[in-house]
Amino acid sequence: MKGLLDAALQILNIDKNDIEILGEGFGSIVIEQKDGTVFRIAKTIETARQYTKEVQMLPQIRAFLDIEIPLPISYMFDPSITPSGIIGYKKMKGTPLNPDVLISKNPNVIAKQLAKFIIKLHQIPINKLDSSCPQESNNQLFIKILREDTQEILNRKRATENG
Numbered sequence: 001m002k003g004l005l006d007a008a009l010q011i012l013n014i015d016k017n018d019i020e021i022l023g024e025g026f027g028s029i030v031i032e033q034k035d036g037t038v039f040r041i042a043k044t045i046e047t048a049r050q051y052t053k054e055v056q057m058l059p060q061i062r063a064f065l066d067i068e069i070p071l072p073i074s075y076m077f078d079p080s081i082t083p084s085g086i087i088g089y090k091k092m093k094g095t096p097l098n099p100d101v102l103i104s105k106n107p108n109v110i111a112k113q114l115a116k117f118i119i120k121l122h123q124i125p126i127n128k129l130d131s132s133c134p135q136e137s138n139n140q141l142f143i144k145i146l147r148e149d150t151q152e153i154l155n156r157k158r159a160t161e162n163g
Contacts, residue, residue, distance in 0.1 A: 003082075004029065004041060004043065004082060004083055005021075005029055005031070005041065007081075007082050007083060008029075008031075008039070008041040008083050008086055011076065011081075011083070011086065012039065012086065014033060018033055018034050019031045019032060019033055019034070020032045022038065022096075023098075026043075026146065026149050026150065027042065027043055027044060027046070027047035027050070028040040028041060028042060028043060028047055029041045029043065032091060036090060036091040037073070037074075037088050037089070037090060037091070038070075038088065038089050038090070038091050039074075039086055039087070039088045040086070040087050040088075041083050041085075041086050042083050042084055042085035042086065043083070044084075045079050045084045045085075046142055046145075047085060048077050048079070048083070048084040048085025049077070049085070051072075051075065051077065051085045051086075051087040052075075052077055052085075054072060054087060055072045055075045055087065056130070057129075058070065058071055058072060059071055060129050060130060061121070061124055061129070064120075064123075064124045064125075064128075065117075065120055065121075065124075066120075067117065067120075068092055068093075070089035070090070070092055071089065071090075072087050072088065072089055073088050073089060073090060074086075074087070074088035075087050075088070097110070
């Protein structure tokens with residue numbers, strides 16, 4: 001992670017002392033600059049390609065949603081360098097969803113809010129979106145890799161919950 005983060009900070013021209021690491025997932029490292037700009041740094045080219053789709057889609061779908069979603073303010077994709085993708089947003093107001101919130105708050109309320117959002121996403125009329133954002137078929141290789149990357153931790157979590 002250190003090499004990837006250092007390379008990203010060099011590309012962004014940001015001093016390491018001016019950021020906070022917000023988290024890390026399977027595809028991204030997320031940092032926040034002191035000015036409230038959040039950057040997601042792609043760990044893989046596939047994740048960087050997903051950022052390209054976000055740049056295209058988020059402004060379009062925003063018009064169909066009654067909740068705030070982040071809009072990209074900066075974006076970089078170059079498969080020949082590391083990191084191959086970086087996307088930036090202004091930090092949104094609110095409480096980030098994290099495991100502590102799930103444990104301390106009512107998980108049923110959070111699940112209902114999340115389900116309501118997903119339903120709204122699925123109700124967006126695709127024919128109203130630009131042709132530059134076509135729907136994709138499932139990328140079977142990406143799904144296989146995601147399953148391999150998550151199976152072990154999910155099995156451990158299930159084992160601790162059941163026993």
